[in-house]
Amino acid sequence: MIDVKLTTCAPTWPWARQTPGNLLQWGPFRFHVDTQVERCDAWVVFESLSQTENTCCPPENVFFIAGEPDPIGSYQPAFLDQFAHVVSGRNDLQHRHQIRLQQGHPWFVEKSxxxxxxxxxxxxxxxxxxxxxxxxxxxxxxxxxxxxxxxxxxxxxxxxxxxxxxxxxxxxxxxxxxxxxxxxxxxxxxxxxxxxxxxxxxxxxxxxxxxxxxxxxxxxxxxxxxxxxxxxxxxxxxxxxxxxxxxxxxxxxxxxxxxxxxxxxHQLQFFANLSHVLERHVRSDVTAVPVSLAVNGSFAAAPPVAPQPEAPFASVPASLISRLRRLIKG
Incomplete structure (x- = not known):
């Protein structure tokens, strides 16, 4: 089995009922939900962390699922930079590897x-x-x-x-x-x-x-x-x-x-959706190392960038500058 640490914004939610037999398994993946594990093959954070967490995991296999749409909330760039992959339908995120996909929100009806x-x-x-x-x-x-x-x-x-x-x-x-x-x-x-x-x-x-x-x-x-x-x-x-x-x-x-x-x-709900992502992107050729993830909002805001004076002729096409130089030189 491939062991996946899953950290969620709702640790009291009955996540197990979304899997056959309440086993928290889907295909080759075994999920450890909102619990501390010393080592895992992949780590997924759904929406937020309540505190800094640590485990031993390949950094290439660390995922974030953004659970809210554009108008609601925001994610600091430094927070997102902790993750190798970001699953989201948002348009306001800047990340080196965003997987554009619905998020698989868990169902609310009280059935397994x-x-x-x-x-x-x-x-x-x-x-x-x-x-x-x-x-x-x-x-x-x-x-x-x-x-x-x-x-x-x-x-x-x-x-x-x-x-x-x-x-x-x-x-x-x-x-x-x-x-x-x-x-x-x-x-x-x-x-x-x-x-x-x-x-x-x-x-x-x-x-x-x-x-x-x-x-x-x-x-x-x-x-x-x-x-x-x-x-x-x-x-x-x-x-x-x-x-x-x-x-x-x-x-x-x-x-x-x-x-x-x-x-x-079988295909779209939280664990099925997540398993499709993991099947495509989890790497087995990488090494587990100590990984620490911090809470969104805990990073210092980036200092404002001071405006730089525009270089002479910055808005003039290079070809025109070359022609001017030739004219000046005669």
Whole structure:
């Protein structure tokens, strides 16, 4: 087995449930999650470290997964320089080897891999669930709230809204499983950023009505969701209305939902996604040495670069300078 130290931003999260048999193994990789190991073949940090950590590992096999999109948070260049590889969908990172890829956020529905992989379609009794929140910190938050209000005005009780500050719930499964459709609204729309929201809907056998990752078809089949643009509110509401007007639409989508669920579980979810990266980039021809990783934000800011006076003729083409010199010399 290839031993992988995995340091996450959520050490109390039930990571093992995302692997067959709760074994924290995927293919040839054995993961040691949020625990100290003296030696490993590779080291992966998901989103952040809570403190400086050390182990013995080949520096060429040290990875970072950035879990947030462009508008949220930042990573110091010196922090990123600690890693040989950075997995991210962000556009604001400068790193010698950035792997542009969705991040495989862990699912939130309270089921294990084994339960989900063997689960048949489940009975449905309600129309549409929306899980949102009252957050209004970013432009994405505010756009999502505005769209939820428009949904309620158009469809009334056929749309049930859940979320922190709106209508609290204890188990995410309970506010997805009874519904045929789930409106899934990310806080950020852009390429290669996909959270747990879309997979959670599929895992609960909901047909997702989706706004977020603009190249989601790179990751999941095109027929596994209905894509909407919440900035074009009327067109989005009309598309949702057409789904609700056709009672057979959900049943026709079941095959696509089932196929997308299995693909996600075996290819896209956190450990499958990470294992694909490790298979391509972990090197076996390198030597383990003591490696220490420091926390983002612990590095001194780079000193400002003093502006340098522009050299004479700096903006003049070199060919013109040569001609001038020849003229001066006669």
């Amino acid at each position: 891999f084994d339960e989900l992989a063997s689960m048949p379609p489940i009975p449905k009794s309600r129309d549409i669930s929306v899980i949102s929140s009252a957050k209004a910190f970013t432009e994405g938050h505010r756009a999502r709230l505005d769209f939820v209000r428009a949904l309620q005005q158009r469809f009334g009780d056929r749309v049930e809204v859940w979320g922190r500050g709106l209508r609290d719930f204890e188990q995410k499964w309970d506010v997805l499983a009874p519904y045929r459709f789930a409106i899934v609204l990310e806080n950020f729309a852009g390429e290669d950023f996909l959270t747990e929201k879309l997979p959670d809907a599929l895992l609960a056998y909901c047909f997702p009505i989706y706004y977020g990752c603009t190249n989601v078809d790179r990751y999941l089949p095109d027929d596994a969701s209905l894509k909407i643009d919440i900035e074009d509110t009327e067109a989005a509401l009309d598309a949702i209305g057409r789904l609700l007007a056709n009672p057979e639409e959900y049943d026709r989508s079941l095959h696509a939902i089932a196929r997308a669920r299995q693909y996600y579980l």
